[in-house]
Amino acid sequence: MNFEAISTEIFILVLGLFAIVMDLVLPKNESRKSIGGVLVFALTGWVLYMFSMYVPETAVADGSATTRYFMDMMYIVDNYSLFFKQLFMVATVFTLLFSMDYMQTVLRYKGEFYALLMTALLGMCVLASANDFLTAFIGLELMTISFYILVGARISSVNSSEAAVKYLVVGSVSTAIMLYGISLVYGSTGTVQFYEMFHNQHLFTAAGLAGATMIMIGFFFKLSVIPFHMWAPDVYQGAPTPITAMLAMGSKAAGIAVFMRVIYVAFPLIGFYWLPILAVLSAVCMIGGNIMAIRQNDVKRMLAYSSIAQAGYMMVGMVSADYPGMKAVMFYGMLYVFANVGAFTALTVVEQQRGGSDYKSLAGLAKSAPVLAAVMTISLLSMAGIPPTAGFAGKLYLFTAVVNQGYLWLAFVGFIMSMISVYYYLQVAKAMYLAEGDGKELHISGAVRAAAVLSVIATILFGVWPEKLAELTNLAAYTFLQ
């Protein structure tokens, strides 16, 4: 048992337990923000340390470095999983930064939030490293159950409770479907491990294919792919805003991480069946998500539909099913984190201090909080893919990969829909810059400001100079497909 391989997970688990203990030790009426501060520093340190865990490309090519496993191939630690774990941790660090004030004022039980966020993060990390269906399932449940609670954390809010129940019901249905699929696949192949599935001819029986389809559908629920998206808008709207952010960037990226491993490692041979379907679904997501987002009057709801569209863009990269496509998905996932942080930071502050997240609440933000308004605008433009933000570079990577595989029509759909998306993103800008608000100054703490400014710096930096991030994603994607 190579415990070093799962050091990241152990570390996160310890942090989660620490949060629980600290919550018990601290006096009742003392602020819980200190827990968040500790977690931010610890996670940041670990993210930096993780750069040393990457296996260089040359070592993989000449076979001098073997991939690290834990528990007899059940758990794999490769560059690919390391990249996604870093992504989740970055997302968590930023979420902590901008949510501490919010949680302190909004929640009744403040300490639990930190512990639950850590278990959700642990679930995501397990997902990224899962090498068989059971491990993946455990990771998925760990993450989702944490989120069920977090979504309903605002006990006093009816919307929050409604969102939690909806999420629970839909989530359980999708879990059931996926579990049934896993059992069918296990029944026909006799294994749950991804690598062994790859060679197994019994997968091509009726039961095996039905099982594979059900697993896919389960993932589509989690990724909120149209037509399995119905839960997303209500849950996004009802959840506390920082949790919405985590759902959009963390939970979705985790789903994508394991989904890519499943389709490339476990089911590549039935690619003939799933690639065209995936292409159509991604187009449907891009069109549907963007069109429906136009009609929303709540920004969180709009971002929910926009995140459906973003899932569509990322699926474009999966359709190309090769190393540039995969790299593009990872690149896009990372920049989507920064874009989300920027947008949700502003939204969190607005919801906390103005009591709503619709367009009216944003009115006049450019006067009362110019930095937040600028950050929000730039982040939304990054989602739309307008240079010089990172979104443009990301979309260019995605669409060059897929056009190279002959899907020119998908690039058409993608570029046109992303230009249409500018329309509703600019509605937000219009509300912030044009409409007159109440003119009251918003209180912005140092942590919130740091989250906003750092995210926007990253967004612009990766837009004009994506070299370093591109190298990292290249390494991760390249070694994955070796």
Place this chain on the structure above:
Amino acid sequence: MTSFPLLSAVLLAPICAAVILCFVSPKAAQSVRVIAASAMTVALALTLYAFFSYDMTAGGMQFTESIPWIKDLGVHYALGVDGISLPMLLLTDLIGLAAVYSSWNITNRPKEFYILLMILIAGVTGTFIATDLFIFLLCYEVVVIPIYIMVIIWGSTKRVSKEYAGMKLTIYLLMGSAFMLVGVVALYLTVGDVVGFRTFDMQALAVAGQNGLLSEEFQIFAFLLLLLGFGSLLSMFPFHRWSPDGYAGAPTAVSMIHAGVLKKIGGYGLIRLGLLVLPLGARFWAPVIAALAIINVMYAAYIALAQKDLKYVIGYSSVSHMGYVLLGFACLNVVSVSGAVANMVAHGVMSALFFSMIGFVYEKTHMRSVTELRGLAHQMPRVATGFMLAGMASLGLPGLIGFIPEFTIFVGSFSVYPVFAILAISGIIFTALYTLRVLAKVLFGPRDSKFDRYKDARGVEMMPLVILGIALVGFGIFPQVLMGMVGSGTEQLMPLLDRIAEVPGFIGGIR
């Protein structure tokens, strides 16, 4: 020893100004204006130096810089100018400086205004000096969003609301660029497959395109996509509808930059990408472009006749003038293409001057309707001079900037499309009609005492008139300064144009 990165400095001057402005107090309006003006003065001075020290006999790309930027995409931070892009760069900085002065009296959030204006100017500058397609695209799309925000905050609502105008402009341009992006991605990948390595270098793309490495079918397809993108930016019929509404809603500086230089990115892109990289595609679509160009010239001029709002008159007039540019491009010979490039410069200067003067009058009187304004020459002789200069240049009076370029286009096009050329020349009559009608009504006639309380342009307010007026008259009296520069760029196209002249065009080889 590396030489001074002149073009980077031109590009960075407005960007630096934008960054500095972020840290200036919003209340220090005068510092904001002075910083913006200084940055543009520096940029203009450097550009003038480049313009006059460019070696015309050598030709080709000069002042080049190249740094590897994104390795796995094959992107270089590569800048350079030749005889086609250098006049456009000069135009950008001329109008940029004039636009800064035209916005001198903005009191509503001047800091944000100038930050956005500087970003806008930097974006336009970048498109003209980039020799790498990625950098070109980056700068090309940067400009759209600042414009939207500037229109909705500082714009004016007359016939259409400024929100409507801003969104219409943004959506038209973005939809056009969506098609263009698909075309560019397809081009990038196809050239990458043919050459063996992926590159965004325009020179490498052009070499691949001109040496027959790209199939004719692909060139025709890709050129159509580029035409949709650049054509909508150049307000080519039927994608011109954003232009009058957009200019009417936009604040003065945005109208100036948009009509003056941003539109020209369309024409520049058609030559730089369309013609140089996809010559067979350009040849195939040229007759269609020529036909649309004539519709532009005639139809827009006809509508301009009926307009009452001054900004709409100039808006439609700019659509009409772009028809000449398109016609010059579509004829695909050295003379006509030179005329097209020079005409872009000429129209840029005169439309910027027009919008600047309209903006000044509107700022003072809050009127810009032909029916309301009259006899302004009595109260505002200097502004009237500006109007007259721009108007006379617009109808092609010899001795001003507009004459030689238009004449060159007609000379170039007559041998290729004689019917279209005659139609285009007759378009001048319409131009004269609407221009003279407007000038006569607004400037001359009996003195109207309601305008007595408005002062003429003074001091800093004179700067746009001075800057653009010097260019207008200077290039008019010494056309060789402009035409020689343009010619040094277009002469390099001669072998290419001769070669594709033999290839049949659209629908069974109409010539």
